[in-house]
Amino acid sequence: DQQVKQNSPSLSVQEGRISILNCDYTNSMFDYFLWYKKYPAEGPTFLISISSIKDKNEDGRFTVFLNKSAKHLSLHIVPSQPGDSAVYFCAASGVDYGQNFVFGPGTRLSVLP
Amino acid sequence: DADVTQTPRNRITKTGKRIMLECSQTKGHDRMYWYRQDPGLGLRLIYYSFDVKDINKGEISDGYSVSRQAQAKFSLSLESAIPNQTALYFCATSDPRGGLYTGELFFGEGSRLTVL
Numbered sequence: 001d002q003q004v005k006q007n008s009p010s011l012s013v014q015e016g017r018i019s020i021l022n023c024d025y026t027n028s029m030f031d032y033f034l035w036y037k038k039y040p041a042e043g044p045t046f047l048i049s050i051s052s053i054k055d056k057n058e059d060g061r062f063t064v065f066l067n068k069s070a071k072h073l074s075l076h077i078v079p080s081q082p083g084d085s086a087v088y089f090c091a092a093s094g095v096d097y098g099q100n101f102v103f104g105p106g107t108r109l110s111v112l113p
Numbered sequence: 114d115a116d117v118t119q120t121p122r123n124r125i126t127k128t129g130k131r132i133m134l135e136c137s138q139t140k141g142h143d144r145m146y147w148y149r150q151d152p153g154l155g156l157r158l159i160y161y162s163f164d165v166k167d168i169n170k171g172e173i174s175d176g177y178s179v180s181r182q183a184q185a186k187f188s189l190s191l192e193s194a195i196p197n198q199t200a201l202y203f204c205a206t207s208d209p210r211g212g213l214y215t216g217e218l219f220f221g222e223g224s225r226l227t228v229l
Contacts, residue, residue, distance in 0.1 A: 006155075009153075034217070042223075043117070044156070046218065049217070089156065101158075101218070102172075105153050106155055
């Protein structure tokens with residue numbers, strides 16, 4: 001059973017609007033979360049992270065929100081740009097995982113001009 | 114040049130053949146990882162190594178083996194490839210910087226393996 005879930009395989013958004021990508025996790029021992037972005041024929045690249053001691057982290061157009069009680073996090077991209085079109089992976093880690101990360105299945109974001 | 118380099122980038126082989134995927138890095142990181150990506154399953158950890166003398170099994174190590182030849186080199190082997198090992202394989206590195214979590218893995222560009 002997947003411990004990190006991204007229930008939307010794909011998402012389409014108009015350029016300039018907000019993109020919201022969601023991630024749910026089942027293991028309450030996870031305490032560190034990351035988002036990676038992947039373009040075709042390239043490896044994933046780190047985008048933004050959040051620790052469980054925070055509920056929000058911002059980096060430019062990207063903001064990650066964490067709701068620990070709901071075991072839910074979301075990535076907001078505002079404004080969305082065509083270059084943001086990629087697959088986004090949510091990843092989680094915790095003490096039980098020996099400093100390794102469990103990845104979700106990914107959400108493919110398409111930003112339409 | 115890429116900081117994390119994987120070879121080969123693409124490989125087609127037959128069931129039962131031995132395959133080696135190689136990874137080298139110029140980032141100077143001690144930690145190296147092999148992940149496998151399958152559609153709908155995300156990235157799953159096969160093996161990881163926190164230094165040259167440390168090798169650990171990940172979530173899906175059965176059917177795979179690894180060798181950490183040097184700080185900069187980490188190879189993944191499939192001793193007898195089978196069709197369900199057809200996947201995209203990624204090598205990654207990280208740098209703990211004295212903390213528990215680095216928050217960042219640096220990935221290679223991937224090796225696409227097809228087992229017929």
